Amino acid sequence: MNVAVVQFPGSNCDQDAFQLFARGLHLPTRYLWHKDTGLGDADLVVLPGGFSYGDYLRCGAIARFSPVMAAIREFASAGGLVFGICNGFQILCEAGLLPGALIRNASLEYRCLTCELRVEASTEAFHPGSLGAAVRLPIGHGEGNYRIDEAGLARLEANRQVLFRYAQNPNGSLGDIAGIRNERANVFGLMPHPDRAFERFHPSQDGVAVARAVLAARFPEMLRRTG
C-alpha cells in the first residue's frame, strides 16, 4: 500500500503529512511534485495543507490547474483514494472532486486551535462505532467556512457524506461541517489536520485513526490493524 504526498509551491504541511503516513502508519510514502504527470504506484494520494500558489485568486484555485491534478482527476475517477487536508480540501473543492467551497471564516480571523469533532456515520470506518463518538484534531486556517447550496447540502446529508462536525463551530461552516467525502467514498477532505495529531508532543494522537479510516475505504484490513 503506497502513499504519495503532493507538493505544490506554497505547500507547508507536506512533511507533516509525509511523517503521518511514513511513521504514524508505517507505510511506504513518497513525494510527488506538482509538475508530475503520473502518480506512479500510489494507492493513496494526499494533498497537504499550506498556501499553494500563495492562495492567490482563491485558495486552491490555481493548484487545481497543476499538471499533477489531471492525473489525480483520472486516478479518482478510476476509484483511486484521494485525501485532501486543509488547503488540500480547498483544492479538491475547487477541482470539483468534492462538492461545495471554503470561504473566509465568519470571524475573519485565522483560527488555530485543537477542535473536538463529532464523528458522523458516513462509512464503515468513518463511524462512531469505529472512531468513537468524537476525535480531537487541530485546525489552522483562515478560509475553512464550508459553503454549499441548499440542494447540495441536502444531497450531502442524504448520502451521509459528512465525516465530521465541529462540536463548537470555529469558522461559521454550514451545518458545522469539518470534513466530507464524495458520493463514491474514494475522495476525502478535511479542514482539521490529522497530520498535526500523531506525535507524542502533539495535542492529540487521533490523526492515525483518521488516516487509517481514509485508507479503509479501499483497504478494509486497515480497520483491523492496531500498530
Add this chain to the structure above:
Amino acid sequence: MKINVFVTPRKNVLDPQGAAVGHALESLGFAGLVGTRVGKLIELEVEAADTAEFRARLDQVCRDLLSNPVIEDFRYEIAQK
C-alpha cells in the same frame, strides 16, 4: 483589447469581508447603508478580436478559473477595443 472582469460573492452566500467593511462604514457614520459586498476586479489585456468565439472562450475562463460558481458571480465589460 482591455477587459474588466468583476467577480462578486453570490447574493445568497455569506460575505464575511463585506460584513466587516459594512461595520467599519457604519462606525465612520456613513448613513443609510443597507448592504456591502466585497468582490474582485480582474483587468485583462488581450490581443484578439471581439468575436462570438472569443466571448465563448472568455466566458469559459471566467467560469473555470476567475470565479468559482459555487460562491461567486462574474460579469465583464470590454473597457477598450
